[in-house]
Amino acid sequence: MKRKAEALTQSAAELFGLSGRKLLLGEGNFSFSWALCQLTTGAELTSSCFESCEQHRQRFQASEAREQQLRGRGVRVLHGVDATDLKTLPSDVITPFDRIIFQFPQHPERNKIHLNRELLAAFLKQSEALLAEKGEVVVSLLRGQGGTPFELEERRPKDTWQVQELAMEAGLLLVRVTSFPEAELSTLGYQRTGFRGQGLHGSTKEVYQERGFNSEGSLTHCFARPGDGVTAACPIERRHDISFWVVDPKFSEDLLRRSFPEEFCPQVTLLDEYRSPQDGREARTYRLSVSSSTCCITQAARKPPEISCQPVQ
Incomplete structure (x- = not known):
């Protein structure tokens, strides 16, 4: 049985960084931003949510008071920012960012894994374009969602969000996985709260209620562009016959x-050989x-290069 990797334990300050320019996306009640x-x-924080100002006031208690607190601490608060389309950021937002942080992303149709993967893939691609040279993208996911070897429970790949695969397609390496420091953040005012529709049909389908969720076993994933000193936390092996x-x-x-780039170091195993009697x-x-x-091996990169051979028909 394959041995699981062990997630690191880091303080919130080490994980999210003490300084630099930071963009927080998909904020709920803004309590994470406050913490x-x-x-x-000396950090420059930009905190954003997907909802319009009016929607946010309706969905989250004390929304206006929390925003005023943040602005009083020099945090820029934005509404109507789509994490999958960062062109929705105002044009005067200064980039690039040293940290781009998305805590517990979730598609509105939360039980459809393929939609959550699409959301995460779009976010990672958008974030890579706005990331500083030595910056990191930071994503916290609930237990089992990420699908990396660091999970406490093992799921089939098709039952996970496949976060490491999606990151490589976006040009990012998974460089660190840590336990989400919820206890420490809670002492600073963090409240684990989202919202959920109260009804699914008719007049109640757009009515929302603020409520918590189970975050036991949550992991925080840190991604960076390949470069000097950047090493994957758990390199993926690609196989192709x-x-x-x-x-x-x-x-x-x-x-x-040798037909592969040197950094890939392929292992070649002969499975079968045949000589035609004709x-x-x-x-x-x-x-x-x-x-x-050190490299992002995407689905396209796994294809064999041109060699002196003809495919068997």
């Missing part, structure tokens, strides 16, 4: 291995195993 602004020293007719008498497994042609089947702790 964070008490930790930071190929079958082909050997047409070059100089072909060798080493040639196949014309003597030789066919081979190989398994290519590729992993890297």
